[in-house]
Structure formats: C-alpha cells, structure tokens
Amino acid sequence: MFEGQGFELVGFLLARGLGLTYLIAFYIFYTQYSALAGRNGLDPVKQRDEQFWEYFSLFHFNSSKKFINFSALTGILLSLTILTGMTEFLSSFSVTVVWIALWVLFTSFVNFGGVFTRPGWELMLAEAGFIAIFLGNASVETSFLVILAFRWIVFRMMLGSAIVKLRGGEEWRTLDALKTHFESQPFPGPLSWKIHSLPDKVLEYLTVLIQLPMLFLPFIYFMPQPFAAIAGILTIVFQILIFVSGNYAWLNLITAVLALSTLNDSIVQSITGLATGSASSYPYSGFLTISMILLAIFSINPILNFFSRKPAQNTSYNPFNVGNSYGAFPKVMEKHFEIGIEGEKNGEWKEYELHSSFREKDRKPVQIAPNHHMLEYILYFYVNEEIEQSDWLNRLLEKTLEHEGKTLTLYRSIPFQKPPERVRAVKYRYEFTDPEEKKQTGNYWKREKKEVLHTVN
Numbered sequence: 001m002f003e004g005q006g007f008e009l010v011g012f013l014l015a016r017g018l019g020l021t022y023l024i025a026f027y028i029f030y031t032q033y034s035a036l037a038g039r040n041g042l043d044p045v046k047q048r049d050e051q052f053w054e055y056f057s058l059f060h061f062n063s064s065k066k067f068i069n070f071s072a073l074t075g076i077l078l079s080l081t082i083l084t085g086m087t088e089f090l091s092s093f094s095v096t097v098v099w100i101a102l103w104v105l106f107t108s109f110v111n112f113g114g115v116f117t118r119p120g121w122e123l124m125l126a127e128a129g130f131i132a133i134f135l136g137n138a139s140v141e142t143s144f145l146v147i148l149a150f151r152w153i154v155f156r157m158m159l160g161s162a163i164v165k166l167r168g169g170e171e172w173r174t175l176d177a178l179k180t181h182f183e184s185q186p187f188p189g190p191l192s193w194k195i196h197s198l199p200d201k202v203l204e205y206l207t208v209l210i211q212l213p214m215l216f217l218p219f220i221y222f223m224p225q226p227f228a229a230i231a232g233i234l235t236i237v238f239q240i241l242i243f244v245s246g247n248y249a250w251l252n253l254i255t256a257v258l259a260l261s262t263l264n265d266s267i268v269q270s271i272t273g274l275a276t277g278s279a280s281s282y283p284y285s286g287f288l289t290i291s292m293i294l295l296a297i298f299s300i301n302p303i304l305n306f307f308s309r310k311p312a313q314n315t316s317y318n319p320f321n322v323g324n325s326y327g328a329f330p331k332v333m334e335k336h337f338e339i340g341i342e343g344e345k346n347g348e349w350k351e352y353e354l355h356s357s358f359r360e361k362d363r364k365p366v367q368i369a370p371n372h373h374m375l376e377y378i379l380y381f382y383v384n385e386e387i388e389q390s391d392w393l394n395r396l397l398e399k400t401l402e403h404e405g406k407t408l409t410l411y412r413s414i415p416f417q418k419p420p421e422r423v424r425a426v427k428y429r430y431e432f433t434d435p436e437e438k439k440q441t442g443n444y445w446k447r448e449k450k451e452v453l454h455t456v457n
Helices: 008-037 065-083 092-112 122-134 145-167 176-182 192-196 202-218 227-245 251-262 265-272 285-298 300-306 374-385 393-403 436-441
Strands: 336-345 346-354 423-430 443-457
Touching: 008 065, 008 092, 008 145, 008 251, 008 374, 065 092, 092 122, 122 145, 122 251, 145 202, 145 251, 145 285, 145 300, 176 192, 176 202, 176 423, 192 423, 202 227, 227 251, 227 285, 227 300, 227 374, 285 300, 285 374, 336 374, 374 393, 393 423, 393 443
Parallel strands: none
Antiparallel strands: 336 346, 336 423, 423 443
C-alpha cells in the first residue's frame, strides 16, 4: 500500500518545520505573554480557579515575568537547535529530551494563558509537539506510526473546519460567507480588499471551492501514493492561499508543515534532490507504541465530535492537549467591529494605537502572520461575540490609566508620556471602501464610532 518507502527525509522536513513554528510561537510569548497572563497580567492564572492537573503548567509554581521570559527564551534556543539542524549532531536520547522540553514549555504557556491562548492553533502545535518527541534525527528511522499521527492531526483540522462550517453559520450553506469574511475577519491581509471587491457571484464560487478541499482531501491522506502526496501538496497550496488573504498567526504554517507527512522519501527526493543515509531503528519503540495507543484512546472524543449536531471548535479534552478537536470559522461576522482604547488629558481624547488598527483610513492591510498580536485578536472576538468575561478588559483599562510599562508594550504607540486622567474602550465599525471610493480618496477603510463601552477614571 505504501510501496515500502521510508520517511527519514519526511521526518527531517517535519522537524525543521516544527522548529520554525515553535520559534515563532516562543518569540510571541517572549514579547507579549507576561503582560497578558503573568503574575500581574490582564488574566493571571492565580485569579482563576484552575488546578495543576486540570491545566498542566510550570507557571503554577512561578508566574513571575523573569521566569516566563526565561522559559520563552529557553524555548527559542531549543527551537533554534531543531531549526538549524544542530540536533543532527546529538544522540537519540538528547534529541528526545529537546523535544520533550519544547513540548512541556509550550504546553505550560498554552494552559496558563487563559483567554489569550484559546483561539485554536496553539492546540495544533501542542499536539504536534507531543508527536515530534518520537521523531529522533536523521540517524534514526522515522516510524510510520509517527507519520500517521501527524496526518491524523491535519485530517481533524481540515475535516473539522468543514464540519463546523456546514453545521455552524447559515452563511456557509447559502454561499454568502465570503461576501463579508474578508472585511469582517480579525486581521485582513494585503489581498483582502481586492478579494472583497470581487463580484458576488465569484465570491459564491470561492465559497464552494474553499469547502470542497476541506471535505474531501483529508480522506485521501491515508490512501496509497501518489494520491496521499497529491492531497498533501494541494493542502499546502490551500494553506498558502489562506495565508495571503488574512492573518491567522501560525495556523496556516503548522497545517502546511504537518501536511508534509503525506509524502514519502521517494517523493521528497524527486522534488528536492535530498538523499537519505543509513538509519538505525528507533530506540524507544515500546514508549512509542504506548503513546500511540494513548493517542488513539484520546481520539475517541474528537471522532464523536464529528457526528455532533453542534460540533466543538478547537477543544482539548485533557490537560496535555493531545487528541483535540479542531475547526476554523464556523460563523462569519457580517460586520467588522473593533475595540479602540482612548485616553483623555486636559479635555482631549487621544487613541492608543494597536498594531492592527486602521485608524489611518488609507493604511493598507498588511501581512502580520505568522506573527500574532494576542491581545488584539481577543479584543476582536470580545467586541463581536463577547465570548469571555470582561475582567481582563477592565484590567487593561486600569493598567493603561496607571501608565504601567509592561501593559504599554502591548500597544503600537501611546499618545501620552505621562498617565492620562481617564481611559475608555470604544466600539468602532469598520467597512472596506468600494473601488470607486478607493480611487477618489485613496482610503481602504471607512470608520464610524458606535459607542463607548467602558470608562475608567
């Protein structure tokens, strides 16, 4: 069925791709995390009723800024050892220790992050990081069980995204979803305005073309070659197209990386010219077998979720984030709302500029991904769906009023050198201009202030 082809080159590429994704994730945590979820952050774990074994995390023991940043820096350094191939010079045991350390650190960040680490792609990397513990390096054979486990993650992501769309918002079934999606998504990308301006009929066809690959490609991942590889390559192309039309952190990157598992060494060699050397058997086969059995048991819940009338989206069923349910954008917002933070001094209100803000109406949407602004992503969902309690938003306003240095680093720019007299959260409505308006004004956006949500004196 699989032509007896090895997977050492595939494992090599998967390791490099996961190392890159880990690097990006830990950089984001290093620059933003302590201000959001640290001991004195906006959503600190000490103020949530969570137990260690319910949400496994090293930060239950020490949530200081120094320890969080040390952990993120350690993750960055370990990611670099994987990405640069330094692990190829280490023993199998040492490589395994590196992967375990990365998984423990990353899982600690995800489980401790509260509202700020619950969009979904964190769970994909957490589970992929656990599977990567069994990759080894180029001197060790890559087990086909590991390859199947990686494919199983992509399968759940793609099919789960299709299912939550079909059973979620009606706009996916009526083919109206993309008529508003590119404008209303959290962080529109460089091509979003152009795609949004396409005729409605074209956007209806695109809505169909988006759902079809997610419905059918996942089942081909487990077919004989070359069909599995073709499905994987189409998945990678699909992820690139999504990447250039919006900004979803490392979601598209991790999905594309995991789709490499659909290849085998013969195909990789024919495409890249890379060659395999001699490789020994994986030394911890018993540990691998037990872990794969546990993964199969943990996968019962996501399988059942496929058949649910209201399938869960991006959900973990255990503290180790293994065997998760995935899915993206079950519902598309009809309008784009954002929360702006404003401060008042001497009777004048000025805005604290967020990285994704379009207060400058002629500012073209930019490519942010695979970087990610954690606060701004949650601000978007809070104003649109109010999915979480607002305690963290109140703390944001209070800490901004206090001119706290750690909180101010979350903004792109601040309007005051000294603390303001009042701070408020304001709801704005954003709309793309049409081609004629764009031609006349040069603006990509129209912005309207809707209401003041909350004021802190």
